[in-house]
Amino acid sequence: MAKIFLKCFGVFGISSNFDKGLVEAKNIADLIDFLNECNRGKEKISFVKTMVYINGDHCNSKNTSLKDGDEVWLLSTTDGEPKPKPKSKKKKTAKAKKDDKKTV
Amino acid sequence: MAYKGYAGKVLKVDLSTKTYEDFPWTDEDRERTLGGKIMAADIFYRHIRPGMKAYDEDNWLVATTGPISGCGCPSASRFNISTISPLTGIITSSNCGGNFGLSLKKAGYDALIITGKSDKPVHVQINDDKVEFKDASELWGLHMTPVQEKLPPKAGKMVIGPAGENKVLYACVFSGERAAGRGGVGAVFGDKNLKAVTADGSKPVEVHNKEKLRETNRKWVKQLRSHPLTGSQLPRLGTAGLVAPMQARRILATKNFAQGRFDDFEKISGEELTKNHLVKNSGCTTCVIQCTRRVKVDDKVVKGPELETLGLLGPNLLNSDMESIIRWNYELDELGMDTISVAGVLAFAMELNEKGIWKNPLEFGKIDNISEIFDDIAHRRGIGDILADGTKRMSQRFGGEDFAIQAKGMELSAYEPRGAVGQGLGYATSNRGGCHLNAGYLVVLEGLGLNIDPYTAFGKAAINIFFQNFMEAISAAGSCLFTSYTIIPSPALKNPSGLFAKVVNVGFVALGPVIGLMNRFPAIASLNLPIILYPYAIKHATGMKMNIGKMMKVGEYGYNLERYSNIILGQEAGADILPSRLTDEEQIPGNKKTKVPLDKMLKSYYRIRGWENGVPKKSKLKKLGLI
Known part of the structure; x- marks a missing residue:
């Protein structure tokens, strides 16, 4: 496990319950698990939803190992709000589809 | 007039004779230009002569609106002011989110042309069909807020502050809290002794198809x-x-564009501003985006700094004090100066001082004397008189051209282009000078939204031209350019490290040649897409047939028109350049990719544009009907 300094930016940076501080993690995936734990009940983040930089260099993989003293920047547009489940959609009739097209 | 959406008339006002008249504008003109900055460029083109200067009596100020302004469209209340810039000597078109444009339309006018010079301070008041020239002696000298408080409260306004009165070359015009910031439009107002213009009226704007427009607006919101x-x-x-x-x-x-990163960036970040200084957000009239920050200065709630101001008065001066930037933003607004150009000038002066080239009281990281310097600039006192003339003139006087960060005489905005070379191409080719928006704003694709390869030259010329042209048309319609962000697919933004984003990032660049074809033959794009709503809004507001290809064609016309007008005014071939710090010095020493490969990109750019060394070829001008 490495002691690193994590900083969160973007909309995620102002909506997360954790925005910056010392964290123990072995890799980026660990950090993301940590953040999701901190933000229970909110929209989860994943590696694909972020841009991650380690010591200023872009990180391509969530399995990238961390070492003591690393500084990690995590940028994300995830807004932290839990998303409502989509309502089941009734299939539109051909007439309804045609009417939709007419309005634009 | 066959088209709706427009007010229908153009007003021309002569400050020398204190008279006014209608200026002819036909449906054919509307089809060719849409409105906004392209309309202004077209009006200018018929009027300019070689050698015309910013402070000539017959230099016009042309304020124009777009056809979808005042029609209920979201984020579509912007207006434009064009004139010959005293900073650059070429056309500047300065866009503003204030409410003057909407009020001008209500008064019955799509545009206002101001010519002549008043012999004493004047306030032009437009109320429906009545125009009055009021004595503005008591307004002269007032800052932005107090002068607007003394004007009719319900009227839309354009005013200048002390900087415009003293012809600071980058003085701006304000409408409410919004600025027509760039290019020194305020100085031309000042030269004409024009302190304020107000407009008010009672004429409604009719639209072509109310129901369909309402539905389009609903989808757009x-x-x-x-x-x-x-x-x-x-x-x-x-x-x-x-x-x-x-x-x-x-x-x-950072540090006058010497670097692209700042160690203390968090202290001046958006996150810091939101968490510790934001009172609430706000926006321009009719805007649903509401990107403006409202903050406190001395217990007053005022408009807060935008990104450009934060970046250029922050890292670019090696300043990490957010409170100072918030205060300076307010001070510069009140004095009526472009925050981008001021910051560029200060950074250049700091580097001249650091290098021992010009001894002055400005130092990187030193902030205790800045407010005083702003006041000196606005009143052209002491070194303020030198700083008021901009970076280019300072470099001609003292030297340091290689780190005078300007293009065509106008200071660059906050994006360091060695980290986003397409943006560098845009800065160099932008008609009005170092503007990120007129440049095509490619940096949004090169790391601030999408993440296309920021260092490759491949495809950048074509993509730049596409966005330059399309954004011209969006602006001409009256819309805020931020509405164009919706063209970027949401999944790529929400999942920037996902497969879809990677495919889009690679694909965008790979499609460069196809985009290049579309630029040369806009008819290819004669279609509509449900995610691009501008053509629908224009069609339902005005009755004008519209699609993406037509918008590109209008934009191409506008971009070439401004460029050709600049050539008539004296811009020479080979003017699309950047300071050598950005083209010859590596941002990361040892990494050759980290400088702007401008010459390479310009070759493709000119080929696609049909220009030669920055000058539209005769064949191009004939094709566009300009000769």
């Missing part, structure tokens, strides 16, 4: 609210939210 940039990032963080990604991508101009 939904689109803007659900998009990650316009519906989340901009309202919650403002443009200041770009500081962190700029830092990450090495695009944050």
Whole structure:
């Protein structure tokens, strides 16, 4: 496990319950698990939803190992709000589809 | 007039004779230009002569609106002021989110042309068909807020502050809290002794198809609210939210563009602004994005700094004090000066001092004397008189051209282009000078939204031209350019490290040649797409047939028109250049990719544009009907 300094930016940076501080993690995936734990009940983040930089260099993989003293920047547009489940959609009739097209 | 959406008339006012008349404008003119800055460029083109200068009596100020302004379209209340810039000597078109444009339309006019010079301070008051020339002696000298408080409260306004009165070359015009910031439009007002213009009226704007327009507007609002940039990032963080990604991508101009990263960037970030200084957000009239920050200065709630101001008065001066930037933003607004140009000038002066070239009291990281310097600039006192003339003139006087960060005489905005070379191409080719928006704003694709390869030259010329042209048309319609963010697919923004984003990032660049074809033959894009709502809004507001290809054609006409007008005014071939710091010095020493390969990109750019060394070829001008 490495002691690193994590900083969160973007909309995620102002909506997360954790925005910056010392964290123990072995890799980026660990950090993301940590953040999701901190933000229970909110929209989860994943590696694909972020841009991650380690010591200023872009990180391509969530399995990238961390070492003591690393500084990690995590940028994300995830807004932290839990998303409502989509309502089941009734299939539109051909007439309804045609009417939709007419309005634009 | 066959088209709706327009007010229908253009007003021309002569400050020398204190008279006014209608200026002819036909449906054919509307089809060719749409409105806004392209309309202004077209009006100018018929009037300019070789050698015409900013302070000539017959230099016009042309304020124009767009056809979808005042029609209920979201984020579409912007207006434009064009004139010959005293800073650059060429056309500047300065866009503004204040309410003057909407009020001008209500008074019955799509545009206002101001010519002549008043012999004493004047306030032009437009009320429906009545125009009055009021004595503005008591307004002269007032700052932006007090002068607007003395004007009719319900009227839309254009005013200048002390900087415009003293012809600071980058003085701006304000409408409410919004600025027509760039190019020194305020100085031309000042030269004409024009302190204020107000407009008010009672004429409604008729639209072509009310029901369809309402439905389009409803979809547009939904689109803007659900998009990650316009519906989340901009309202919650403002443009200041770009500081962190700029830092990450090495695009944050630092120490007069010597570097692309700033160690203390968090202290001046959007996150810091939101968490510790934001009172609430706000926006231009009719805007659903609401990107403006409202903050406190001396217990007053005022408009807060945008990204450009934060970046250029922050890292670019090696300043990490947010409170100072918030205060300076307010002071500069009150004095009526372009924050981008002021900051560029200060950074250049600091470097001249550091290098021992010009001894002056400005130092990187030193902030205790800045407010005083702003006041000196606005009143052209002491060194303020030198700083008021801009970076280019300072470099001609003292030297240091290689680090005078300007293009065509106008200071660059906060994006360090060695971290986003397409943006560098845009800066160099922008008609009005170092403007990120007139440049095509490619940096949004090169790391601030999408993440296309920021260092490759491949495809950048074509993509730049596409966005330059299309954004001209969007602006001409009256829309805020931020609405164009919705063209970027949401999944790529929400999942920037996902497969879809990677495919889009690679594909965008790979499609460069196809985009190049579309630029040369806009008819290819004669279609509509449900995600691009401008053509629908224009069609339902005006009755004008419209599609993406037509918008590109109008935009291409406008971009070439401004360029050719600049050539008539004296811009020479080979003017599309950047200071050698950006083209010859590596941002990361040893990494050859980290400088702008401008010459390479310009070859493709000119080929696609049909220009030669920055001058439109005769064949191009004939094709566009300009000769």
